[in-house]
Each structure stands twice: as C-alpha cells, then as structure tokens.
Amino acid sequence: xxxxxxxxxxxxxxxxxxxxxxxxxxxxxxxxxxxxxxxxxxxxxxxxxxxxxxxxxxxxxxxxxxxxxxxxxxxxxxxxxxxxxxxxxxxxxxxxxxxxxxxxxxxxxxxxxxxxxxxxxxxxxxxxxxxxxxxxxxxxxxxxxxxxxxxxxxxxxxxxxxxxxxxxxxxxxxxxxxxxxxxxxxxxxxxxxxxxxxxxxxxxxxxxxxxxxxxxxxxxxxxxxxxxxxxxxxxxxxxxxxxxxxxxxxxxxxxxxxxxxxxxxxxxxxxxxxxxxxx
Ligand code: PMP
Numbered sequence: 001x002x003x004x005x006x007x008x009x010x011x012x013x014x015x016x017x018x019x020x021x022x023x024x025x026x027x028x029x030x031x032x033x034x035x036x037x038x039x040x041x042x043x044x045x046x047x048x049x050x051x052x053x054x055x056x057x058x059x060x061x062x063x064x065x066x067x068x069x070x071x072x073x074x075x076x077x078x079x080x081x082x083x084x085x086x087x088x089x090x091x092x093x094x095x096x097x098x099x100x101x102x103x104x105x106x107x108x109x110x111x112x113x114x115x116x117x118x119x120x121x122x123x124x125x126x127x128x129x130x131x132x133x134x135x136x137x138x139x140x141x142x143x144x145x146x147x148x149x150x151x152x153x154x155x156x157x158x159x160x161x162x163x164x165x166x167x168x169x170x171x172x173x174x175x176x177x178x179x180x181x182x183x184x185x186x187x188x189x190x191x192x193x194x195x196x197x198x199x200x201x202x203x204x205x206x207x208x209x210x211x212x213x214x215x216x217x218x219x220x221x222x223x224x225x226x227x228x229x230x231x232x233x234x235x236x237x238x239x240x241x242x243x244x245x246x247x248x249x250x251x252x253x254x255x256x257x258x259x260x261x262x263x264x265x266x267x268x269x270x271x272x273x274x275x276x277x278x279x
Pocket of ligand 1: 035152153155179180181182183184203204205206208241242244
C-alpha cells in the first residue's frame with residue numbers, strides 16, 4: 001500500500017509516528033476523522049467530507065485551525081502523489097495533543113492521509129442483527145465522526161462475524177433500526193425505498209443524503225422514518241451506502257437470501273452517474 005500523510009506543512013510517505021504516550025488523543029480518543037474516495041478520476045462530495053471533519057472537530061471541542069476549503073486544498077495536493085484514476089482513500093483527522101482528563105482539549109493537531117485502497121467488492125455483503133446498539137446523543141458525541149464510536153461498531157461487527165455474517169445492523173437506543181456498523185441502511189418494500197430518519201444516534205451519511213436526493217429526483221418514492229426490526233426481516237431488498245463501498249447490496253439478512261434488486265440497481269446507477277460528473 002502506498003500512503004502519503006500531510007502533517008505540519010509537509011508530506012511524509014509511509015506510516016509516520018504522530019502520537020506519543022502523553023498525547024491526549026492517544027489515551028482519551030479525542031480524535032475525529034473523515035473518509036472520502038477518489039476513484040476513476042472522480043472525488044464525489046469531497047467538499048462535504050472536508051466540511052464534516054471540521055464540524056466533527058468543533059463538536060468534540062477541538063479547535064480546528066483549517067477551513068473546509070483549506071482541508072480540501074490539502075486533499076487535492078495529496079492526490080498529486082498518485083496516478084490520476086487511482087482508487088484512493090482520503091482521511092483528514094483532527095486530534096487533541098495536549099489537555100487533561102476532565103479538561104477541555106488544548107492544542108489541536110491536523111493530519112491528512114491519502115492511500116491506495118481498492119474499491120470494495122460490488123457483490124455486496126451479508127448482515128445480521130447485533131445485540132449492541134448505537135449510543136444516544138446524551139451519552140456520546142454522535143454528531144461527530146469521532147474515533148471513540150468505532151470500537152462499538154467493531155464489537156458489533158465481530159459479534160456478527162462470529163455468526164458467519166459480514167456486517168452488523170445496529171438498533172438505536174429505542175430499539176429501532178439505525179444503520180450498519182460501517183454504513184447507512186436502506187430497505188425496499190413494494191417499490192418504495194425506506195431509510196431510518198436521522199435521529200441523532202447515527203451518522204447521517206454524505207452518501208446516504210446523496211442517494212436519497214438522486215432517487216427522489218428520478219421520481220422514486222423515498223421515506224425517511226422509523227424502521228422496525230420486523231420491517232427489515234420482511235424487506236424485498238436491503239442496501240447500504242457509505243463513502244467506502246458507495247452503494248452495495250445486502251445478499252443475506254439473517255436467514256433470508258436477498259439478491260441485488262431493481263431499486264438497489266437504480267440507486268447504484270444514479271450514484272455512479274453522479275460520481276463521474278463530480279470531478
Ligand atoms: N455509518 C457509519 C458508522 C460509518 O462509519 C459510515 C462511513 N463514514 C457511514 C455510516 C456512511 O457515511 P458516509 O456516507 O458519509 O461515508
């Protein structure tokens with residue numbers, strides 16, 4: 001894997017060491033990040049991913065010293081280390097360097113890595129229901145794409161891998177369907193696309209918002225509302241959206257085999273057409 005990281009005004013190759021044992025982020029997880037893709041010469045919604053990482057930093061009480069536009073300029077500079085149509089992952093990060101337990105984070109640092117990462121399989125993945133839930137907004141900074149949320153997603157994923165699935169569906173604190181461990185969730189029933197309405201317990205993904213808009217513009221009915229566990233079990237199609245896998249079909253949910261269905265195909269075609277015009 002080739003990787004380049006921007007830190008303190010220069011680009012370093014490989015995996016430079018940036019945290020020490022005294023760094024606040026290392027022992028208190030005061031780090032936010034975002035992930036955007038560059039592939040086939042396109043960078044869909046890169047501006048929105050750069051804006052979100054700055055917003056996530058503010059949500060955690062960090063002091064982001066860059067504007068979204070400056071983060072985007074650094075990201076585009078990083079793409080210059082690779083060939084034009086390489087499949088890349090762009091990961092900006094802000095973290096607290098100084099500060100103590102119970103106190104506000106003091107010095108904030110920034111780094112941005114660009115590395116080559118093949119596009120995930122277009123075949124999709126299987127999923128089952130996790131016993132772990134998303135945290136409520138009163139107990140965690142759920143409006144930030146923060147590193148501290150991911151060990152919970154990781155243990156949900158591990159739980160379902162142990163049951164033979166690829167990914168996990170997590171419920172919100174009220175027991176309604178929230179999202180996958182690593183992506184947002186859509187289902188299709190009787191020709192209508194349904195996706196959980198963002199309620200502050202899971203990420204309102206940038207790819208999710210884009211797919212909702214594209215489907216509606218194409219005349220497809222999309223409902224954003226409460227989704228129950230029972231509805232998911234009875235869905236005609238289930239698909240996932242996220243910056244990494246883009247739009248992926250769910251091939252099996254619990255005991256039900258599902259194929260890539262027609263509305264998933266439509267969503268993927270619309271997203272791909274959008275992505276290739278978003279240079
Ligand atoms: N939920 C979680 C937990 C995620 O990690 C991601 C990937 N960032 C998403 C949803 C999808 O968000 P986006 O489309 O903004 O990448």
